[in-house]
Amino acid sequence: MANRIEAALKPGVRDAQGERIKREIEHFLHLEVEEVRTLDVYTLDTALSGEELELAASGPFSDPVIQVWSIDRPLAAGFDFAVEVGFRPGVTDNVGRTAREAVAYLTGRACAEGDGVYYSVQYLLKGHLSAADVEKIATGLLCNTLIQRYSILSAADFAAKGGFPLAVPKVSGETKVEVREIDLEVSDDELMRISKDGVLALTLDEMQIIQAHYRDSKILVERKKFGLGAKPTDVELECLAQTWSEHCKHKIFAGTVQYEDENGNKQEIKSLFKSFIQRTTKDVRERMGDKDFCLSVFKDNAGVIKFNEKHSLVFKVETHNSPSALDPYGGALTGIVGVNRDPFGTGQGAKLIFNTDVFCFADPFYAKPLPSRLLHPRRIYEGVVEGVEHGGNKSGIPTVNGSLVFDERYAGKPLVFCGTAGMMPAVVNGQPGHDKYIKPGDIIVMTGGRIGKDGIHGATFSSEELNENSPVTAVQIGDPITQKRMFDFLIRARDKGLYRFITDNGAGGLSSSIGEMAGECGGCRMDLAKAPLKYPGLNPWEILISEAQERMSLAVPPEQIDEFLAMAVRFGVEATVLGEFTDNGVFHMLYGEKTVAWLPMEFMHEGLPPMQLPAKWTPPHNHEPLLEEKGDYTADLKQLLSALNICSKESVVRRYDHEVQGGSVVKPFSGVANDGPSDAAVVRPILESFEGVVTAHGICPRYSDIDTYHMTANAVDEALRNYVAVGGSLDLVAGLDNFCWCDPVQSEKTPDGAYKMAQLVRSNQALYDVCMEYNLPLISGKDSMKNDFYDGTTKISIPPTLLFSVIGKMDDARKAVTMDVKRPGDIVYLLGKTADELGGSEYLALSGAVGNKIPKVDAAKAYKRYQAYHAAVNQGVVASCHDLSDGGLAVAAAESAFAGGYGMDLDLSRVLWKGDDAGRSDCTLLFSESASRHLVTVHPEKREQFEAIMSGNCFASIGVVTEGQKLSVIGLSGASAVAADLAELKEAWQQTLREL
């Protein structure tokens, strides 16, 4: 018999959550509500006695200081409508899970298998609302119907029915286990139907390759020995679909591209990944010689570089775009806790030291109609921000760096980039920490969460465009605490040498993790019936490909297995033996005694021929706006400071713990009032040492509307100049590339595929060219190639987006430099030249224009200047430094001034100019986004020293820091071009997103 325990705040206790919901209803749905109050509801499907129920209600389930509780009796009173929201059956319910565990501690008895506690929230709404209004509140704000269920009762119905009926959201499914065989001896149309209906995302070519495999007589003979026929089982087909998905296989980056440039020059590129990304690293490493610091690149879950003799640094950035479009909270939460497992599952395992996040959204104030199935950008913003907040904060990993980027086209798919860095001992138990291997006979162990239907087809689903029928099961909800417990256990097991190999279960689930591990030693044999399940009724193929979260896969030597499993029990972590690794060349899956999949490793991993991809570059010609000379640009500057891409993101950043672990040196905010925007982050991962890790990023998708070559060059440069600004060393810095593209494969749905593919080629070309100049090896990365929305009529493709992240070192973090001006009288220098490069700028975007004069990176000159600047930092002569990016000099000067609390007098005639004088104007000098520039302040006593260090580079003194609270810029004519109080500028910068 099930029971309901409710806990309600006592009268007079402020309901902060309810107040927040009320504000959101008003802001977001434009409905007036008098009051919202919330109630916690626990539905217990357990065999507790009446006395035990009372102990639970008065103990762990309520706070006696502020709450009252009841059992099987509604507490709600004084409302007009009640809405109760809980999870759908089978969806991860973290509170329910913790509640169930609390009951077990309380009673001293383990909960019986199948017993459950389920959490819901009751919202009590007061106000003049219609039933339709409440429906709108429920579905538009309180409940994501994809993963949650809700019911609504008016006060009258509530009274008549005695509250909400008792409902147990337990998964009730068939427990019959079934393995189907699929007949591939069918027409091509039928093959495609099988692929499409099954969300396999396999192309006709791929289906035909599979068909041919099952016609091979040698294969059939072998299959017969294991009781398998000539048709693939569903387990095999699903496994191949995961392994061959764009998400796991990166077919576009591995494909053969026929590229034609604007002059008709043709070139065949065999694998963009090998030709550009891998080659960059190889060539840079060769050039570095014995100064090479790369330890493990591209082969593991994350890249590894040397930090010092005793420690290595690990870094990975991932995206989680498609799930975040459907369930922003769950998708983003899974994104962050998912990327945590990458460095953790690299080498023999790493301790996680920081997170980074970059989100790309459409305007949260978007007021036009959207295609059905797309959530409003504001809701995506709220959900993603909160999901990453919970994932990062609860895991105890500081979020040290990130940004928010806005463009209307991200309404089609938001981009959610999550990065995590880790640190591992250089040597673990006598072996390099970044190395690992498997011996045949090692035992396959899965640890962490259990397997459910969550995340089934995540890998294949994200390999297609988002459409109206995107599957519900593709969404997972992360559980940071289960993962944290597992990490606490595994890091100790690592130090005791209890396992040989570790990797994470992400996209494709076990099929991918065990499939890749089996590749290390040449085979595996695994019994899917042994896998721990959240609820009965999963078929073997579902067990194999489920992307249920918080799981790691390990290879444990047989002689260590007992100790490993015993330790797992002590730490409250589930660990299950699933089979063993072999060297017989076969990926062999059983369900009990019965073979359900038998796939030669070679076919799984090498069976796919490269894709053939046409690419043709035709430079776009955008309208070139005529810029009228205005005289005074103060109003433009304020407008820019308020623009979504430039304004303060403090309301979001303060929700992320950026200081946990105690190593914070340069925080997201700098300056006299702790609110100026820092360029990069510096942390000390080893508290006894002053060696710092520096991280920064660059992202400028607007430039893709002109040329992705320069978009990429600018992104790489932006990352490095941010990194350099705070004091990062150029001797030890590495890059990570994350490509988020719209589908570049020419097809009926994508008639401009050849252009988008050419954009991808050009981006890769720039990546190589610029990283070579900057000595930047690429150590890891990821691509997400299907960021489109298509519902049959409307297609929304995101702008080609590259996030470029850097990680490196500064020998002494006490030399770090922040962006706020420090003292009146300090000299203001601008490093680098400015050109007529307003193309793709935030300034032109104010009037809806793009233009064509894209900023071009002169990497060779910039590199030399960055080195000189770094020497100045090391000698302690730099007071402040801020990078110039969106909004150019004017925005950077305003930010540095108001962050530092001192004014600035600047003279545009002293700014160094590059190129034709015709374009030199106050407007271009103020707002041009020319690359590789820094705004630096130096104390007058250090002037000579600074200028001596910088000599031979392009830099100019352009003004002075002043006591007065004003930014004053003199234009080329000698008249004032900008004159504004710092307070006004700061207010313009802070107001836009303050209330979100």
Place this chain on the structure above:
Amino acid sequence: MKQTRAIVITGNGTNCEMEAAHACRLGGFDETVIAHIAEILSGEIRLDDFHFLNLTGGFLDGDDLGSAKAQANRLKNAVVAGTDEKLVDQFTRFIASGKLILGVCNGFQLMVKMGMLPGFDGNYLHQTVTLTHNDCGRFQDRWTYLKVDADSPSIFTRGIDRGIYLPVRHGEGKFLCDSAATLERIETGHLAVMRYSDAGYTEQTMEFPANPNGSTNAIAALCDTTGRLMGLMPHPEAFVHYTQHPRWTREDLPEDGDGLILYKNAAEYAKKNLI
């Protein structure tokens, strides 16, 4: 050889164990151990062997039943393996033997929800105050000025002149009492060790963001009448060196951060009184 020994408990979502242990070492403890709760429940590590217990920051059990609720329930009910002893007995024995406990953030939440603070009349297992959702409805990471009550019995804050500057990082830090009488006893006993204040540490404040959560009487820290048990929402372990200060690149600061004094005082007290 007698040594001062500090223990930092971790596991189930505790996050600040590394920096808390670092602060204990800097503060002068001869030995500091980070103990996973599993190692305590298995009997491998016993609280009796330590002088200073750190319940530090994190998200025990994900704040799932309200912050620290699930851990309070676990500590009260779990049994140490191979014994009849409940874990909570180790805690009460630790308190009774005159030792020190510091709860920071999630650890403070745990202390109040177990009833260890304010611990009136020697009853350390009866809850009378709580820490709940910030008035702003959101998690906040920001630095706060904390005015210290010089008349408080807390042994941790001895020697602090007017106040200290520390970061808060919490979603549930609003301090509330079950009754006016409880608040009255806290106030008259000078048990409210720290309050959110202005930058000069002169006036306590209820204004956001200086007071980040809306706590009653701006209370940020609480101790018991012996002064040996203290909890606070701000993070002293997050400011033990000047480079952790948000404005260290523009202000002249001493080498030690403001938070270190709490650990120095604890080590000093342990040395004089507990060994």
